Amino acid sequence: MQMLFPCRQTISRIHTPSNPREDTASKIVQVLRKNSGIDILKHSPLILSTLNSHAVQLVLSNSRLPLRSCLLFFNFLRENPAHKPDLVAHLTLIRRLYDERKFTDIQFVLNCIANDVDLRTPVSKIVSLVEGGTDDSIFVQKLCDMLFRVYTDNGMFEEAVVVFDYMEISGFKILERICIVLLLALKRCNRIDMCFSFFRRMVGANVEVTIYSTTIVIDGFCRRGEVERAKDLMEKMVTKGIEPDVFTYNMLINGFYIKGMVEEAIKMKAIMEHKGFEPDVVTYSTIACGLCKLKRYEEAKMWLFTMIGKGLTHNLVTFNILINIYSKIGNLDEANRLFEEMKKGGVRPDIVTYNTLIDGYLKKGNLQEIMWLFEEMEKGRVRPDIVVYNILINGYCKKENLEEAKRLFEKMEKGGVRANTVTYNILIDGYCKKDNLDEAKWLFEVMEKSGVRRNTVTYNTLIDGYCKKDNLEEAKQLFEEMEEGGVRHDIFTYSILIDVYCKKNKLEEAKLLFEEMEESAVRPNIVTYNTLIDGYCKNAKLEEAERLFGEMEKGGARLDTITYNTLIDAYCKEEKMEQAYKLRNRMEARGVRVDTVTYNLLIDASCKKGDFKEVERLFEEMEKKDVRGDKVTYTILIDKYCKKGNLTKAHKLRGVMEVMGSMPDLYTYASLIHGELSFGKLDEALKLFSEMKQRGIIPNDFTYTTIILGLSKQGRLDEALRLYDEMIEAGITPNDRVAFIQRLRS
DNA sequence: ATAGGGTTAG
Secondary structure (H helix, E strand, O other), X not given: OHHHOOOOOOOOOOOOOOOOOHHHHHHHHHHHHOOOHHHHHHOOHHHHHOOOHHHHHHHHOOOOOOHHHXXXXXXXXXXXXXXXXOHHHXXXXXXXXXXXXXXXXXXXXXXXXXXXXXXXXXXXXXXXXXXXXXXXXXXXXXXHHHHHHHHHHOOOHHHHHHHHHHHHHXXXXXXXXXXXXXXXXXXXXXXXXXXXXXXXXXXXXOOOOOXXXXXXXXXXXXXXXXXXXXXXXXXXXXXXXOOOXXXXXXXXXXXXXXXXXXXXXXXXXXXXXXXXXXXXHHHHHHHHHHHHHOOOHHHHHHHHHHHHHOOOOOOHHHHHXXXXXXXXXXXXXXXXXXXXXXXXXXXXXXXXXXXXXXXXXXXXXXXXXXXXXXXXXXXXXXXXXXXXXXXXXXXXXXXXXHHHHHHHHHHHHHOOOOOOHHHHHHHHHHHXXXXXXXXXXXXXHHHHHOOOOOOHHHHHHHHHHHHHOOOHXXXXXXXXXXXXXXXXXXXXXXXXXXHHHHHOOOHHHHHHHHHHHHXXXXXXXXXXXXXXXXXXXXXXXHHHXXXXXXXHHHOOOOOOHHXXXXXXXXXXXXXXXXXXXXXXXXXXXXXXXXOHHHHHHHHHHHHHHXXXXXXXXXXXXXXXXXXXXXXXXXXXHHHHHHHHOOHHHHHHHHHHHHHOOOOOOHHHHHHHHHHHHHOOOHHHHHHHHHHHHHOOOOOOHHHHHHHHHHHHHOOOHHHHHHHHHHHHHXXXXXXXXXXXXXXXXX
């Protein structure tokens, strides 16, 4: 303990001034008692030259000198390296300050002691120094309280605990109120273990602990994701007669929220009600938020409506959550209505409100509304923050406009808003999805250099990028790098790798990883299962897939649309249409949303069978069930009509799809071009070909090859050659069917 | 309380 307090000086006792230079002291007192005495003293080198520790002590303890003058003198000495006041001087002043109950000033002086290595002294020594002339134990206790507080405020937690120990040994009464300062400070600094151990010391020292301190520790555990431990602590305290209150319950509910355990959070709310506590706005908001995190927006909405129904009023947070819900489910009209309602009700929207709405409108492609929101923000002096930049940069990335995304990124940094981990993650994902792994990896390196922390999402994004590019080596290396760098693998990391193994027909490897995942206590979720089921399906192991599916169903897992679609696809591919329809009906019966993909699978299968009646029936059914066709739906049909030679119908459908808001993509164009060419309509095909390129759709090798062959068949060799070069330029490797071009060249 | 990553169909 002594080590904590380097103490170089030898201290004489305070209250026995045996100073041979009482002269100096009384001279100084005389000067200081005058008006502006301190200024006179500053210009009296003769007096100052005789000043020493004892003289200072005499001056400060002289009751004829007003306290104000003492403080001026003390500060003058502090600013003067030659006359730096020693520990005794500090303590003398403290004693005087205490007599006049100037506690703020005492804290200031104690602060000086704590922050000066030369003065720092063990609490026992300080006490022995002041106790020499006083048996005022209330003063000593008060001094300890304040010293404890000063150490805490300065982040000197170990020193604070030493004071606590001293107080315990001395048999002082330690108030919970004092200890809470340290508990809160430790929690704020994320020193949760120390927070808990100090709490235990409090209990051990018979401090009258209440639910207040207990809740601080519980909150600390919860925030660190240790909600179970928090719950255990609560239960243990209940046996000691300390009952949780609304705050405690809310903290525990928040703990479950952090871990994504909404069901547990809801259970906890029931318990608190059972114990006679009314859930408040925080309780309901936390549960609603937890449901939002799980994308269960309808339930989240219900909870908030229940809250309002109970007469609890909306605040900024609940408005923001509700606006977020409507934004996420795409009902921007309702989100905007709430936005107006909150303003009318006198709740000022904040940066979160604006960001939420901007994100919602961006995903709807409504740029006009976004402009208005930005104008309103400026008027309300709400400054754009990193989150809204990330939203916009992400918008550009998802539209594959990486140039604009990067431009905004640079503009943002020039404007003084620093990119964070999320910003980089967004851009890295953008470049990965654009197949520009070099740029993605470069940004990954830039993060390191600019001191932006790389987290699990960063690694997952890049690993997925490499997996999708078939670069398993790089992916695996990053996976290992995570371990070394202390970045945790999570369910995404495993799912990404399990997927790539499934897709590469390495089912054994996938299963091995699945087991490894369970060992590292990462629980598989619906995505992991869907990935594996698809892996089995596509590797001719339908029975295995069915087995896993049944296991999930029995285990009470929430099977989702993708789970069903994956199996329906497998049945369609094996032409087991009866089974496919049976599953479709089952998903409906279980309340699982039948979506566009489900219909696309059935429509495609019916097309392949040539059962157009069924195709039409399915189309009608989609309309009735309000399932919108997408570009894949239309492309399936367009392809079918092209193959049948009904080009008029195919083009008509292409028109319909654009009216319905689905843009034709690579596959659509490929079908149409192939259709035109098989009827010798080369110019029509060329027109489509340049149209798709104009729209920024990069043709694949199949499209290039088909067009090049079409051109060469009609003797238009120059054009064929030009396209061939264009294809090479685009980085597409030519296949055997156009190898003749090389010979043609030479 | 707002932003980022993994699974299905042509």
